[in-house]
Amino acid sequence: MKITDAVTALAAIAQETRLAVFRALVVAGPDGLSAGRIADALAVAPATLSFHLKELDRAGLVKARQDGRYVIYAANFERMNALLGFLTENCCRDSAGCNPKTPSNFCG
Numbered sequence: 001m002k003i004t005d006a007v008t009a010l011a012a013i014a015q016e017t018r019l020a021v022f023r024a025l026v027v028a029g030p031d032g033l034s035a036g037r038i039a040d041a042l043a044v045a046p047a048t049l050s051f052h053l054k055e056l057d058r059a060g061l062v063k064a065r066q067d068g069r070y071v072i073y074a075a076n077f078e079r080m081n082a083l084l085g086f087l088t089e090n091c092c093r094d095s096a097g098c099n100p101k102t103p104s105n106f107c108g
Contacts, residue, residue: 001086005060009083012059017044018052022061025075032065032074 013019020042025032033041039049053073056062060079065072 001082006083006086009059009061009079012055012061017042017048018056021049021052022056022075025062025073028074030074030077032072034070034072038073
């Protein structure tokens, strides 16, 4: 992942509603959720949700598909994993006492 892509993705989820939407989609898994179900679950107005979904889509963090008259949104797990990989790719490179596989001994 390029640094510019990471910045775009991080900026997209650096907002409370967008982070909540993205987390709800991660919980829903690959089947995703309709915009209406997201709006109901998070008590977000449809116009507001549309704006936030557009930002998440622009960052590549969500995918949308048509299902009849509904638009179903799902987390883009490939992009999410790429972002996580980017953030942790150099974890503990310069520290002998750090093991990223052991939470109690993780970086920081």
